[in-house]
Amino acid sequence: KFKHGIKDIKEFLEKLANRGKVDPLSSNFAQYLDENDKLKYLRYEFSIPKSRDIVNDSVEAKSPEEECMYFCGNSLGLMPKRARELISQELDVWASSGVVGHFKHKHNRPWVSIDDTLVEKMADIVGAKPIEIAIMNTLTSNLHLLMASFYTPNIKKTRKKILIEPMAFPSDLYAIESQIKFHGLDPAKELIKVTPPQGESVVPLNTILEIIEKEGHTISIVLFSGIHYYTGQFFKLKKITQAAQKKGCIVGFDLSHAVGNVVLKLHKWGVDFAAWCSYKYLNSGPGGIAGIFLHEKHATNFNRPRLTGWWGSERKSRFKMDQQFKPIPGASGYQLSNPSVLNVVSLLASLEIFSRTSMVHLRAKSILLTGYLEYLLDKQLNGLGFKIITPRDPHQRGCQLSLKFFEHSVQEKVSKELMSYGAVVDERSPDTIRVAPNPMYNNFSEVFRFVSALKVIIGDIGVKS
Amino acid sequence: KFKHGIKDIKEFLEKLANRGKVDPLSSNFAQYLDENDKLKYLRYEFSIPKSRDIVNDSVEAKSPEEECMYFCGNSLGLMPKRARELISQELDVWASSGVVGHFKHKHNRPWVSIDDTLVEKMADIVGAKPIEIAIMNTLTSNLHLLMASFYTPNIKKTRKKILIEPMAFPSDLYAIESQIKFHGLDPAKELIKVTPPQGESVVPLNTILEIIEKEGHTISIVLFSGIHYYTGQFFKLKKITQAAQKKGCIVGFDLSHAVGNVVLKLHKWGVDFAAWCSYKYLNSGPGGIAGIFLHEKHATNFNRPRLTGWWGSERKSRFKMDQQFKPIPGASGYQLSNPSVLNVVSLLASLEIFSRTSMVHLRAKSILLTGYLEYLLDKQLNGLGFKIITPRDPHQRGCQLSLKFFEHSVQEKVSKELMSYGAVVDERSPDTIRVAPNPMYNNFSEVFRFVSALKVIIGDIGVKS
Ligand SMILES: Cc1ncc(COP(=O)(O)O)c(C=O)c1O
Ligand SMILES: Cc1ncc(COP(=O)(O)O)c(C=O)c1O
Numbered sequence: 001k002f003k004h005g006i007k008d009i010k011e012f013l014e015k016l017a018n019r020g021k022v023d024p025l026s027s028n029f030a031q032y033l034d035e036n037d038k039l040k041y042l043r044y045e046f047s048i049p050k051s052r053d054i055v056n057d058s059v060e061a062k063s064p065e066e067e068c069m070y071f072c073g074n075s076l077g078l079m080p081k082r083a084r085e086l087i088s089q090e091l092d093v094w095a096s097s098g099v100v101g102h103f104k105h106k107h108n109r110p111w112v113s114i115d116d117t118l119v120e121k122m123a124d125i126v127g128a129k130p131i132e133i134a135i136m137n138t139l140t141s142n143l144h145l146l147m148a149s150f151y152t153p154n155i156k157k158t159r160k161k162i163l164i165e166p167m168a169f170p171s172d173l174y175a176i177e178s179q180i181k182f183h184g185l186d187p188a189k190e191l192i193k194v195t196p197p198q199g200e201s202v203v204p205l206n207t208i209l210e211i212i213e214k215e216g217h218t219i220s221i222v223l224f225s226g227i228h229y230y231t232g233q234f235f236k237l238k239k240i241t242q243a244a245q246k247k248g249c250i251v252g253f254d255l256s257h258a259v260g261n262v263v264l265k266l267h268k269w270g271v272d273f274a275a276w277c278s279y280k281y282l283n284s285g286p287g288g289i290a291g292i293f294l295h296e297k298h299a300t301n302f303n304r305p306r307l308t309g310w311w312g313s314e315r316k317s318r319f320k321m322d323q324q325f326k327p328i329p330g331a332s333g334y335q336l337s338n339p340s341v342l343n344v345v346s347l348l349a350s351l352e353i354f355s356r357t358s359m360v361h362l363r364a365k366s367i368l369l370t371g372y373l374e375y376l377l378d379k380q381l382n383g384l385g386f387k388i389i390t391p392r393d394p395h396q397r398g399c400q401l402s403l404k405f406f407e408h409s410v411q412e413k414v415s416k417e418l419m420s421y422g423a424v425v426d427e428r429s430p431d432t433i434r435v436a437p438n439p440m441y442n443n444f445s446e447v448f449r450f451v452s453a454l455k456v457i458i459g460d461i462g463v464k465s
Numbered sequence: 466k467f468k469h470g471i472k473d474i475k476e477f478l479e480k481l482a483n484r485g486k487v488d489p490l491s492s493n494f495a496q497y498l499d500e501n502d503k504l505k506y507l508r509y510e511f512s513i514p515k516s517r518d519i520v521n522d523s524v525e526a527k528s529p530e531e532e533c534m535y536f537c538g539n540s541l542g543l544m545p546k547r548a549r550e551l552i553s554q555e556l557d558v559w560a561s562s563g564v565v566g567h568f569k570h571k572h573n574r575p576w577v578s579i580d581d582t583l584v585e586k587m588a589d590i591v592g593a594k595p596i597e598i599a600i601m602n603t604l605t606s607n608l609h610l611l612m613a614s615f616y617t618p619n620i621k622k623t624r625k626k627i628l629i630e631p632m633a634f635p636s637d638l639y640a641i642e643s644q645i646k647f648h649g650l651d652p653a654k655e656l657i658k659v660t661p662p663q664g665e666s667v668v669p670l671n672t673i674l675e676i677i678e679k680e681g682h683t684i685s686i687v688l689f690s691g692i693h694y695y696t697g698q699f700f701k702l703k704k705i706t707q708a709a710q711k712k713g714c715i716v717g718f719d720l721s722h723a724v725g726n727v728v729l730k731l732h733k734w735g736v737d738f739a740a741w742c743s744y745k746y747l748n749s750g751p752g753g754i755a756g757i758f759l760h761e762k763h764a765t766n767f768n769r770p771r772l773t774g775w776w777g778s779e780r781k782s783r784f785k786m787d788q789q790f791k792p793i794p795g796a797s798g799y800q801l802s803n804p805s806v807l808n809v810v811s812l813l814a815s816l817e818i819f820s821r822t823s824m825v826h827l828r829a830k831s832i833l834l835t836g837y838l839e840y841l842l843d844k845q846l847n848g849l850g851f852k853i854i855t856p857r858d859p860h861q862r863g864c865q866l867s868l869k870f871f872e873h874s875v876q877e878k879v880s881k882e883l884m885s886y887g888a889v890v891d892e893r894s895p896d897t898i899r900v901a902p903n904p905m906y907n908n909f910s911e912v913f914r915f916v917s918a919l920k921v922i923i924g925d926i927g928v929k930s
Binding site for chain 1: 491512514515518519521524535537540541543544545546548549552555556559560561562563564565566567568570578602603604606609610613619632634635636638639640642643644646647649673742750751752753754755770771772773774775776777778782783784785788789801802803804805806807809811889891893894
């Protein structure tokens with residue numbers, strides 16, 4: 001019913017309200033949407049914090065025992081209840097059999113190949129083949145490993161540049177700059193940052209395509225995030241990939257804010273490589289294990305530079321001492337070390353939930369849920385005190401809306417007050433609040449409560465239009 | 466009473482037996498040693514597997530309900546019981562407060578700085594200052610990051626070589642070779658492997674010092690393990706460091722088999738850098754988080770190449786978007802990503818146990834425990850079927866003894882039979898069994914039982930001298 005292809009959500013929502021014979025601005029409509037939500041059962045797979053536990057010391061919760069409105073899955077996803085069980089099982093195996101757990105495991109996850117339990121599920125989520133996926137390390141480490149292979153200005157001397165989005169996430173920026181310096185080059189010269197039009201945060205596709213068209217022949221890698229962490233813009237990954245590859249560039253994406261949030265088709269789009277963390281929409285817990293994608297077309301290209309370790313070498317050889325690195329074809333060949341078992345099963349708990357639905361279904365709900373948030377914000381607040389800087393087109397964003405406040409002091413007060421109402425959102429200095437209703441565990445009634453609270457708060461502060 | 470400085474263990478053990486008025490070959494002596502072991506209480510902090518759970522499908526345990534003889538802490542340390550509790554606490558925080566746990570944490574371990582709980586404890590264990598320690602990533606990743614900084618054949622063009630031990634651990638070898646190739650150089654030319662004298666596995670210090678003396682001026686890094694994973698040789702780290710640095714080389718160590726096993730004084734010895742995993746003698750669980758050491762003398766040298774990430778940047782700046790990498794002085798400046806909370810507390814559970822004793826005390830017991838194993842093997846088996854290839858000098862080994870069998874088929878049978886007796890040891894192809902009594906949780910009676918079983922097994926196989 002909730003179509004992935006929705007373009008005009010406002011219209012669609014009003015049609016739904018009409019069909020349900022409810023006022024689209026009433027709490028009845030939220031309830032109606034919840035009742036008709038086919039994914040609502042997923043919420044019960046997660047531990048939802050209570051309001052009393054999410055306030056800081058200077059804030060008092062108005063309804064301490066109530067479940068909080070957790071709109072912060074863009075920063076840290078909630079805990080799947082099953083994580084506790086799976087982790088406990090691994091501790092049992094460790095406690096009861098020590099090192100033997102590498103080969104014999106009462107829950108059929110021998111540690112020596114435990115990441116196998118994740119690969120297919122992860123491949124489904126990002127639209128990849130299993131050979132294209134590895135679960136390993138942390139995001140920033142993986143970006144380095146992939147750049148070590150794909151950023152080769154010493155070999156292709158006419159391609160030294162890296163093209164990135166505006167205001168890239170600090171860690172990505174640091175990683176990329178350090179890679180450029182590592183090759184003895186100067187980031188001030190070799191790093192091209194796309195700039196949005198004056199006064200805007202979002203970059204039109206054309207701006208990106210024009211730079212690629214103009215500079216593409218000097219660019220080694222186009223390295224964007226899938227969804228911008230700050231603005232929430234979902235870049236046109238397929239078009240960027242095609243345009244950049246046409247100019248001979250390599251295309252890589254940091255999908256931290258896109259994976260588990262939007263439908264991705266990495267294989268089909270021909271993306272060269274990608275990396276992501278798993279603690280946001282993939283709910284694997286703080287500092288969870290990360291993932292990489294390496295397109296099949298690179299699976300058996302062993303000529304690129306590559307930083308290697310035993311876990312990337314053919315499994316049969318790992319415990320032998322024949323001392324010859326034989327890369328596993330595909331993404332797994334980039335693995336370095338034996339993975340953390342606790343982190344693997346913590347992620348598994350979440351991916352098992354993803355397996356009970358699909359990204360298409362989640363995305364359909366997400367478009368409606370975030371659209372509903374946008375609808376209420378527009379109708380109830382109409383720009384009072386802030387502006388939504390995330391694209392209005394649902395196909396150019398994921399679940400997150402970024403509200404940019406006109407005054408820093410207002411944003412600060414609002415953040416604090418929202419907390420007292422039990423809302424968990426993400427403040428980003430200087431003046432932005434990111435709100436990310438997650439189709440996995442958020443519902444429409446929460447969105448309704450959130451906007452109602454925000455309206456009261458902004459009214460109380462006395463913001464004038 | 467058990468002195469760290471013991472030279473002749475055989476003599477010392479016989480003196481002890483004499484003092485206790487027991488036959489040094491009797492089980493009474495083992496009991497006597499256990500009774501006088503001041504660290505025996507530590508065993509109760511660990512989950513000791515039962516024999517029934519450590520056999521594989523083709524082996525039947527003789528005493529299934531008995532605690533196994535776990536001599537495999539060189540591969541995976543046993544689980545500290547407290548790990549379960551600490552992990553459960555972190556899951557509680559995640560479940561009850563989601564992202565808020567980064568800043569507010571009911572057990573006073575806010576995730577944003579959770580690795581702080583480990584640094585001092587880890588520093589104590591390796592003889593370092595806190596500024597020299599970071600807890601991060603995995604071992605092989607860390608070796609890459611450190612080599613990226615310290616292996617600079619493109620800058621120091623007369624120093625392109627890396628000197629390593631014979632039969633280095635596969636992952637280290639792969640990592641080092643790939644670093645050499647990464648700089649467009651040929652491992653066949655630039656990698657120097659020390660060779661032990663014909664027919665030997667252990668390398669005399671002099672052989673190492675001679676190569677350093679001869680080739681040192683062309684060597685970029687001397688990169689050894691602290692204790693050799695296969696032979697159990699504890700290299701003379703201080704002397705190697707001094708000799709190599711005198712020739713202008715950088716000195717780095719992989720301390721996977723040394724950390725938590727022997728007394729290390731990394732700061733005092735002036736070692737440049739080191740890296741280690743934590744799942745062996747540090748008991749952090751499969752794939753646990755790793756550690757690095759960066760000598761204080763490099764703490765504020767920000768001119769070296771370095772692959773960077775936000776977690777290595779000044780803490781105040783992490784969540785700001787000022788987009789300037791400001792390295793934290795010291796080892797922490799090499800961190801890339803936010804660390805896995807589960808892995809951090811799993812390691813914490815173990816380091817808390819280390820804090821209740823000291824490496825000097827553990828090492829004193831270890832020398833005696835492994836010496837006792839050696840004594841019994843010599844007296845009871847006297848080379849029947851195998852040879853101890855680990856150095857006989859306790860100061861040139863840690864807790865592990867490697868038994869090299871003369872016949873592969875004998876080793877195979879012995880391994881299988883040992884399992885049925887409830888012994889967990891590590892088989893390394895082609896013909897070696899590694900036995901590592903851990904002073905943390907093993908006792909003298911287990912060693913006695915182990916050698917008694919081995920004697921029966923070898924007798925039954927009918928090995929002739
Ligand atoms: C000496 C040594 N180096 C490297 C490794 C590889 O470790 P990791 O998989 O943690 O990178 C090991 C693992 O046993 C090891 O013993
Ligand atoms: C877009 C993006 N890139 C990189 C990172 C850094 O991740 P890590 O600490 O896992 O390397 C984050 C973390 O939030 C992120 O959102």
